[in-house]
Amino acid sequence: MELRKGLEDIAIKETSITYIDGELGRLYYRGYSIFDLASFSNFEEVAYLLWYGKLPTRHELDDFKSRLAEERSISEDISTFVKRTAKFGNPMDILRTTVSMMGLEDRSEGDLIGKAIKMTAKIPTIISLIQRTRRNQEFVEPDPSLSHSENFLYMIRGERPSPSDTRVLDVSLMLHMDHEMNASTMACLVVASTLSDIYSSVVAGISALKGPLHGGANSEALKQFMEIETPDNVEKYVMNKLSSGQRLMGFGHRIYKTMDPRAKILKEYANQLSKNEEIKRLFEIANRVEEIGIKILGKRGIYPNVDFYSGLVFYAMGFDPDLFPTIFASARVIGWTAHVDEYLKDNKLIRPKAIYVGDLGKRYVPIEER
Numbered sequence: 001m002e003l004r005k006g007l008e009d010i011a012i013k014e015t016s017i018t019y020i021d022g023e024l025g026r027l028y029y030r031g032y033s034i035f036d037l038a039s040f041s042n043f044e045e046v047a048y049l050l051w052y053g054k055l056p057t058r059h060e061l062d063d064f065k066s067r068l069a070e071e072r073s074i075s076e077d078i079s080t081f082v083k084r085t086a087k088f089g090n091p092m093d094i095l096r097t098t099v100s101m102m103g104l105e106d107r108s109e110g111d112l113i114g115k116a117i118k119m120t121a122k123i124p125t126i127i128s129l130i131q132r133t134r135r136n137q138e139f140v141e142p143d144p145s146l147s148h149s150e151n152f153l154y155m156i157r158g159e160r161p162s163p164s165d166t167r168v169l170d171v172s173l174m175l176h177m178d179h180e181m182n183a184s185t186m187a188c189l190v191v192a193s194t195l196s197d198i199y200s201s202v203v204a205g206i207s208a209l210k211g212p213l214h215g216g217a218n219s220e221a222l223k224q225f226m227e228i229e230t231p232d233n234v235e236k237y238v239m240n241k242l243s244s245g246q247r248l249m250g251f252g253h254r255i256y257k258t259m260d261p262r263a264k265i266l267k268e269y270a271n272q273l274s275k276n277e278e279i280k281r282l283f284e285i286a287n288r289v290e291e292i293g294i295k296i297l298g299k300r301g302i303y304p305n306v307d308f309y310s311g312l313v314f315y316a317m318g319f320d321p322d323l324f325p326t327i328f329a330s331a332r333v334i335g336w337t338a339h340v341d342e343y344l345k346d347n348k349l350i351r352p353k354a355i356y357v358g359d360l361g362k363r364y365v366p367i368e369e370r
């Protein structure tokens with residue numbers, strides 16, 4: 001039996017959701033280029049596209065938007081739990097637990113996409129409550145008259161965002177919605193393939209996304225830029241980091257062997273948002289890290305990934321750094337649930353093998369003799 005560490009280059013399903021060309025740095029959702037979707041589409045339309053497989057008509061989109069907007073409120077129990085834990089808890093742990101609570105509260109049978117809509121609508125409310133509680137600010141109730149991204153920023157800031165800020169968040173969320181068989185989507189499918197429920201799958205997805213080799217890299221990348229302090233320190237910092245065997249966070253990818261197309265779009269937004277001194281300086285540092293990182297690692301196909309610039313964009317938009325992975329999860333919940341829905345149409349229990357390398361036939365030694 002062949003050993004494939006990390007399941008590298010193993011396909012576990014056919015899909016018509018997302019296609020990645022890792023050599024050319026291209027990404028497609030349901031056949032549409034991410035560059036086109038980022039230029040012309042919006043959060044609700046792309047969520048609809050991923051779940052239902054086609055772009056909605058105006059009537060379908062209006063219905064879908066109202067459905068999402070109606071589901072934004074969270075229960076009293078969830079709200080109390082978030083307020084109790086926000087000041088000490090890791091936001092991904094809080095999110096994981098609240099999605100688990102949502103599963104306990106939802107007694108309905110079936111309707112996987114209906115449940116996915118509920119989670120997608122409620123997660124921004126939970127994230128906003130975490131940030132506002134930590135800052136000793138009053139909770140802002142969701143406003144159903146606003147779009148998903150406008151409402152998300154409104155709940156974070158307590159005032160309506162500008163159309164350009166709304167657009168930045170909208171595109172950033174679209175870029176994070178799906179990415180084929182990444183680690184967190186795989187975790188969701190493992191759970192789903194046992195015919196467990198969709199909330200349990202999403203809890204597994206959040207758990208896997210939290211790690212710094214996956215979605216947790218976005219806050220680590222920003223931390224890196226903050227530690228560097230000035231563009232003049234970049235070269236020394238990068239050399240020290242790499243020569244001591246550490247990884248450059250926000251660099252490298254299992255599939256992309258060139259610049260991640262999402263990083264290109266996010267870089268442009270990070271540049272646009274570089275209006276105050278701090279963001280301008282962090283953007284300059286990031287640019288320099290990109291340049292030196294590519295010079296050293298590019299020949300091995302190691303380039304900036306989605307997490308390299310996303311943290312800078314989220315920070316400039318007013319989110320706390322340790323919330324970044326939760327923002328990623330707020331969008332990826334759409335991809336997770338779309339893949340679970342697709343997988344369950346032709347389910348097969350996921351149960352790979354391990355190659356045994358231990359001893360066999362050992363004599364059991366009673367405890368007094370050990």
Ligand SMILES: CC(=O)SCCNC(=O)CCNC(=O)[C@H](O)C(C)(C)COP(=O)(O)OP(=O)(O)OC[C@H]1O[C@@H](n2cnc3c(N)ncnc32)[C@H](O)[C@@H]1OP(=O)(O)O
Pocket residue numbers: 006212213214215217242246247248249250251252253254255297302305306307
């Ligand atoms: C949304 C996302 O999940 S995007 C990825 C976010 N994660 C990060 O940014 C963390 C940093 N990056 C990494 O750790 C890796 O690039 C991963 C985990 C994302 C992908 O790695 P894999 O495909 O599993 O490759 P693997 O971890 O085996 O690395 C292959 C080689 O490249 C090196 N390498 C990979 N990424 C980096 C990096 N960021 N910095 C320095 N070296 C790197 C490894 O050290 C390894 O070198 P070796 O062969 O000499 O031992």
Ligand SMILES: O=C([O-])CC(=O)C(=O)O
Pocket residue numbers: 178179180181182183253254255305306
């Ligand atoms: O595809 C991957 O392995 C990681 C990634 O970029 C994502 O999940 O967005």
